[in-house]
Amino acid sequence: MNDLTLWGLFFVCGLSTYLIRLSFIQLHGKLGPLLAKCQPVLLLLPPAILAALCIPPIVFSKQNDGLQVELAQILAGCVAIVLANYFKSLLWPILGGMTFLWGYRWLIG
Amino acid sequence: MQTRDYRSQFWQGVRDLMPLVSGVLPFGLIVGANGVALDMSPELIMGMTVLFFAGSAQLAAMQLIQENAAFVVIVLTTIVINLRFAIYSATFAPLFYPLKKRYRLPFAYILSDQAYGLCIAPDQQQRSDAERISYYLGTAVALLVSWVLSVILGIAVGASIPPEWMLGFTIPLAFLAMLMSTITNRLLLIVAIVSGLAAIFMQGLPYNLGFILAIVTGVIAGLVLPRLAGRSFNSVMGRPHE
Numbered sequence A: 001m002n003d004l005t006l007w008g009l010f011f012v013c014g015l016s017t018y019l020i021r022l023s024f025i026q027l028h029g030k031l032g033p034l035l036a037k038c039q040p041v042l043l044l045l046p047p048a049i050l051a052a053l054c055i056p057p058i059v060f061s062k063q064n065d066g067l068q069v070e071l072a073q074i075l076a077g078c079v080a081i082v083l084a085n086y087f088k089s090l091l092w093p094i095l096g097g098m099t100f101l102w103g104y105r106w107l108i109g
Numbered sequence B: 001m002q003t004r005d006y007r008s009q010f011w012q013g014v015r016d017l018m019p020l021v022s023g024v025l026p027f028g029l030i031v032g033a034n035g036v037a038l039d040m041s042p043e044l045i046m047g048m049t050v051l052f053f054a055g056s057a058q059l060a061a062m063q064l065i066q067e068n069a070a071f072v073v074i075v076l077t078t079i080v081i082n083l084r085f086a087i088y089s090a091t092f093a094p095l096f097y098p099l100k101k102r103y104r105l106p107f108a109y110i111l112s113d114q115a116y117g118l119c120i121a122p123d124q125q126q127r128s129d130a131e132r133i134s135y136y137l138g139t140a141v142a143l144l145v146s147w148v149l150s151v152i153l154g155i156a157v158g159a160s161i162p163p164e165w166m167l168g169f170t171i172p173l174a175f176l177a178m179l180m181s182t183i184t185n186r187l188l189l190i191v192a193i194v195s196g197l198a199a200i201f202m203q204g205l206p207y208n209l210g211f212i213l214a215i216v217t218g219v220i221a222g223l224v225l226p227r228l229a230g231r232s233f234n235s236v237m238g239r240p241h242e
Helices: A003-026 A032-059 A071-086 A091-108 B002-037 B042-052 B055-066 B071-082 B084-096 B101-109 B113-119 B129-158 B167-182 B186-201 B206-228
Strands: A060-063 A066-069
Touching: A003 B042, A003 B055, A003 B071, A003 B084, A003 B101, A032 A060, A032 A071, A032 B055, A032 B071, A032 B084, A032 B167, A032 B186, A032 B206, A071 A091, A071 B167, A091 B002, A091 B167, B002 B042, B002 B055, B002 B113, B002 B129, B002 B167, B042 B055, B042 B129, B055 B071, B055 B167, B071 B084, B071 B206, B084 B101, B084 B113, B084 B129, B101 B129, B113 B129, B167 B186, B186 B206
Parallel strands: none
Antiparallel strands: A060 A066
16 A cells, blocks of 8 residues: 555544544433444454454464464464463563463574 | 542542553554654554554554555454443443543543553542542543553664564564463454464455455354353353353
8 A cells, every 4th residue: 555545544444443432421311222223243343353352373474385383373372362361461472472372482592 | 629639539649550651652662663663754643543442453454555456345354353442431420420521421432441451440439430430531542642651662663673673573462472461261262263373364355355354253262162161151261141
C-alpha cells in the first residue's frame, strides 16, 4: 500500500474506532437491549481474536516457496506462555520469548 | 474550594495510572519500532497512533499490512478488536450523556482500557458525578500522554534496531501474552484453540479472509458448545446473575 492509501486506511479505522467509543455515550439508553443481547459474543471475542492473530505467525513463517513450520518460534511461544502465567506485565513474556529465539538462532542457527 | 476537590481527583487519577505505565511503555515501543520496520514515516506512525488511539488494533493492522491484507479486512479487524469499547461506552454513558457536546465528544475519544479499569473500582462509584469525571480525566489523559510518548520513543529506538533481531516477532508474542490473560475459564480456552486452529487451516484464503472466518468459528464454538453440553452460557462462564 502507498502512503496515501495508508492515510485513508488509518482515517477509516480511526473514525470507526471513535464511533464505537462514542456509541452509547451519544445514544444513551437506545442501544441498551442490543448490548445485552450481544454480551455473550462480546465476552468470547477477545480470546478468539487474539488466538487468530498470534497462532499462525508463531507456527509458520512466510518463505518465497510457501509456508514453513518454525520450531524455534513455536518453542519461543511456549516460553512466553509460561512467563505470561507468572507475570501480569506484557514485558516479561515478550522479552523471554525474544531472548529464547535469539539464543536458539545463535546456538543452532 | 470545590474546584480544588476536582483538581485533587484529577491528580489522584494521574497517580493511579502511573503503575500501569510499565505495561503501556513496552507496548508503545513495539508499535513505534514495528512501524519503522514496516518503512512507515514517523508522521505516518504518529498519525496512525493518534487516529487509532488503540494499541492492540494498531498492532493488528500493522501485522495485516505486512501480510498484504485487503483494505476492508484491515478495517473489519480493527472494528472487531475495538468492539470492547462499546461496553466501556455503555458504562460511562450515564455519566457523560448529560454533558455538553464539547465535553462529551472529546471524553469519548480518550476512553481506554486502562481508564475504564480504574474508573469502575467500587470506591469511585460512590463519589459524586463531578468527582468521577475529574478522576476519569486524570486517568485517561495520563494514559494518552504516556501512550503517545512511548510510541515516539519506539520510533526513535526502532531506527537503530538491525533486522537480524526479528523485531516483527514481538507482535505475535505480545498478542500471545494478551491471549493468556484473557483465558480465565475452560470455555475461553476452547474458543482460543478452535480459533487458532481455524486460522492455521484457513491461512491460504485470499485477502486474509481466513482471519475473520477463524474468529467467527471460534465465537460460534463458544456459543454452541455449552448448549451441546446441556449447560447455560452464563453457568459455563461463571456468571450467575448477568
